[in-house]
Amino acid sequence: MADPWRSFSYMTSGVLMYGLLGWLADRWLGTTFLVAIGILLGAGLGIYMTFARYNRASPEAPTDKPTT
Template sequence: MSQPEEKPKGDPWHAFGYVVAGVAFYGLLGWLADRWLGTTFLVAIGILAGAALGIYMTAQRFRTEPPAQPDSPKTDEQ
């Protein structure tokens, strides 16, 4: 029987990396869209969206699962 893959215990560098990568990637996309469309606000939207997605990914990765509950309660009555 194979064991389930263990999630990391909460390395802060992973969390930092997700947020920075999100800000950098979506900020760059916003900057490129600004250059292409001739606007000036899309870079800010990209940075905010990247930060939000980075925080979301961090929360999903480091979420702790509650302990599994048994399917039926055990009773000692007969």
């Protein structure tokens, strides 16, 4: 069963972490676009983590193989 709070935390932590890294890189390099790239990258990775976590088959899922 999927936990919505875990999905929310993946998205939030991805956006915050990579947004912060983008902001720090902007301050260091004197640019203004890396924070937006960091936020988008963090959101994309959060979606990927959620998809990878909940797309796996559960161990008690039935299989198509007959038991003999």
